[in-house]
Amino acid sequence: MAAAERIDVHFHFIPQFFQEAAYAAGTGPAMGRYPQWSPALALEMMDRYEIALGITSIAAPGVHFTAPDEARALARRCNDYAAELRAQWPRRFGAFATLPMHRMADAIAEATYALDQLNFQGVCLFANYAGKFLGDPLYDPLMAALNEQNAVAFIHPALHPLTSQIDLPWPGFLMEYVFDTTRAAVNLLFSGALQRYPRIRFILAHAGGTMPYFAWRLSTAPMVASYLPQLTPEQVFAGMRHFYYDNALSCGPTTMNALRTIADPERILYGSDWPFANDRVVREEVKTHTAPQLHSSEQRNAIDRGNALKLWPGLTQG
Numbered sequence: 001m002a003a004a005e006r007i008d009v010h011f012h013f014i015p016q017f018f019q020e021a022a023y024a025a026g027t028g029p030a031m032g033r034y035p036q037w038s039p040a041l042a043l044e045m046m047d048r049y050e051i052a053l054g055i056t057s058i059a060a061p062g063v064h065f066t067a068p069d070e071a072r073a074l075a076r077r078c079n080d081y082a083a084e085l086r087a088q089w090p091r092r093f094g095a096f097a098t099l100p101m102h103r104m105a106d107a108i109a110e111a112t113y114a115l116d117q118l119n120f121q122g123v124c125l126f127a128n129y130a131g132k133f134l135g136d137p138l139y140d141p142l143m144a145a146l147n148e149q150n151a152v153a154f155i156h157p158a159l160h161p162l163t164s165q166i167d168l169p170w171p172g173f174l175m176e177y178v179f180d181t182t183r184a185a186v187n188l189l190f191s192g193a194l195q196r197y198p199r200i201r202f203i204l205a206h207a208g209g210t211m212p213y214f215a216w217r218l219s220t221a222p223m224v225a226s227y228l229p230q231l232t233p234e235q236v237f238a239g240m241r242h243f244y245y246d247n248a249l250s251c252g253p254t255t256m257n258a259l260r261t262i263a264d265p266e267r268i269l270y271g272s273d274w275p276f277a278n279d280r281v282v283r284e285e286v287k288t289h290t291a292p293q294l295h296s297s298e299q300r301n302a303i304d305r306g307n308a309l310k311l312w313p314g315l316t317q318g
Helices: 016-024 039-048 068-088 104-117 137-148 161-165 172-190 215-224 233-242 253-259 279-289 297-311
Strands: 006-013 051-058 093-098 122-126 152-156 201-204 244-246
Touching: 006 039, 006 068, 006 152, 006 297, 016 068, 039 051, 039 279, 051 068, 051 122, 051 152, 068 093, 068 104, 093 104, 104 122, 104 137, 152 172, 172 201, 172 233, 215 233
Parallel strands: 006 051, 051 093, 093 122, 122 152, 152 201, 201 244
Antiparallel strands: none
């Protein structure tokens, strides 16, 4: 593959003003402290790992940690900053919009601004907000607006409020993140949201959490419990094929071989999770992803670039 060809759909940005606001509110990422981030560091990393373009998304916990009016202002500041990055380096950065989710009217207004005026590639949604998972009727007004826009929605995990009650010493990103994404995906599927809003292109981070592993169990659950929506196994697998999946922190053969059993091959995308995935991790990701026995050259090129260009034609033209 020629240098700088990959399109990274799981690529965080962490402006200094965002870090300061999160720390002032007594919050931050699941790993504790934010890693170093700057445009220069981002471009250096991209060049090192042959990433042509990174689509930025705000780091956890988004802007939901503050009051509604402050969240709206902080989201706008994040989106305007992402737009500045794109304006300065139009062939290197794309953007998913940050949305203030306390009030659906604010979320819709910011999504409309980002998609219509800033021409972002989509929006970033967290799997849950204060314990309410995507697929809940609370979010229907936003989902209807995104559906009208044929929007892309990148779903990133968050920590559920009850995570703090789990009596384990391990950080939340280790396990809870993949469970959080799984819960949101299942809720979108079983709540009927995928059917109600079929034009939203949902991208699940980290290969969909545990979706590939427990897909068959999920497909038979309605046979076990009559009170569940009575989806057939074929409908459950069709719902899983509706999602897009990135391979961030999930690029090994155990995960990818399982993912290929449920995902449309054209809906698997490259993601690094930088800078939370540090240089050592990204190096290991690329080494694993490019191992000759994992994918054919055609499959690898599709994940690296081709599938993203089908989703966003002309993305790298600036």
